[in-house]
Amino acid sequence: MRQAVTAALMLVLSGILMPLAALAQSGPLRIEITEGVIEPLPYAVPGFVAESFEAQQLAQQVTQVIAADLTGTGLFREIPREAHISQITSFASPIAFADWKAINAQALITGAVTVDGAGGVVVKFRVWDVFAGTELGQGMQFSSTADGWRRLAHKVADQVYSRITGETPYFDSRVVFVSETGPKNERAKRLAIMDYDGENLQYLTDSSAIVLAPRFSPGGDRVLYTSYETGFPRVHVLSVGNVQSRILQTTEGVMSFAPRFSPDGTTVVYSMTQGSNTDIWAMDIASGATRRLTTGPAIDTAPSFSPDGSQIVFESDRSGSQQLYIMPAAGGEGTRISFGQGRYGTPVWSPRGDLIAFTKQNAGRFHIGVMRTDGSEERLLTASFLDEGPTWAPNGRVIMFSRETQGAQGATALYSVDISGRNLRRVRTPSGGSDPSWGPLQ
């Protein structure tokens, strides 16, 4: 019996990431994210109990956000409220496991929300392994000011996700991107920041100058981007806290663009164009000292550090077409890693270090794909008229990117996809969106 249940709980998802050692972890309630999907894990999350009158609406909202996070992964399936037999009316009440077993809820999440006199919100929760009849991990509580309630819900969902999959989570994170409005030949672009699910959107720039390809700092406190504010594309750095920006690369008469932070946040690598030649440079942010990392007449751009900071993957057309190369972080000869059909660009190193996401153009189509850092095991996750600009979720399991539709009415939107290629979803934004950069877990 126990064996059978455990086996049934072992959902098998995408490949290559989950070390086998993780199988040895704690309880029987477990999604193993490994090979081949069977079915999302059914769970129930009855409305969190409001422990004060002020908390009644909030309790429902918190519950909805938790369910949206979990179901949105494609790994979990919520059993609708109407099917529930038991009601949870008190956070302290014992769980009637038989009632949840009867509707095949394998995981049960219970919780409560309190609003205190000063407007602070407290959310507490427990996760239950229904078939084992035990609690999975321990009850926890999170608190914040009233306007932080979404983060509390994301934190609860992060805990549930993490306890059941054994993976680090990603729901309590933000995305910076380029918000787009207007037709193709008159498009207005603004930097915007939002929660990973599209909520709490805030604009960081107005639309007076073209802005491109923002990138979060490792700590999420700064954003690098390219702006035409001076009439010329230049690398800017913006402080998220006070929304103040400054030009980072100030050499007159040269274009600088494609900036990315080093993992320790002290260095920026970027492209600079001199004459017809575009090379990758590094700048120490504190001193402004610059160093050239590539030479030669090719277009070298779109650099991305390995998580340990020792290497940089970038794209170059030195072979005649856009391909991916890896070089030491101090610069030097690159080793080509992409050899498939077509052109490869915008490489982004996974936060786990094992994979590189990229944009591929082949036979008139665009793809988002991943490959190992030696170029092997290339897998294309998407295909469309124009997909580009992948960015990794903080746990390296999900990729967000931008997709543009074809034709005169073409418009951009943000999408996310599992690194298995499953669960392609559009990310809700109020208007068009491009060039997402997924920030760290907060």
Next chain:
Amino acid sequence: MKHTSKALMLVAALAVGACTNADRFDNDPSGGGGAGAGTGQSTGIIPGSANDPTSSAYFQQTVGDRVLFAVDQSTLGPEARATLEGQAQWLLTNPDYLAVIEGHADEQGTREYNLALGARRANAVMEYLISKGVAGSRLKFVSYGKERPIEVCSEEACYAKNRRAVTIISAGLTG
């Protein structure tokens, strides 16, 4: 497949290029004296109009302010070079003007690569103008990558016009 589409694109680029320059170069295939010839006929011309050979309107419409490129290329073809001959002559005849060359790409490409590609195109134009005697101090270039298409369809007819370098002239500091 790839060769076929490249060949088609080239044809389209040539056709458009020929159009742009028809007025000027059909009359004067040598490409040397157009602007000078214009300067001679100065009576009855409204200053600043397209008939005024010292106007930016004349530069745009008669000399031709743009050249087009093949897919993923920054090489100047014969038509582009002919247009740039005219631009160089005009800039030499009108030394008070400065020029910014804007490089552009079509939408078939990743954003940052296209920025660098547009820069290559604009730089090719700038170097050509310098080789024809225009002072480098009067010129600079900027790339817009695929950010500023003039045509919005997702077909080669539009792409061909978007793969361009446009010479934008402005009155210099001395006026």
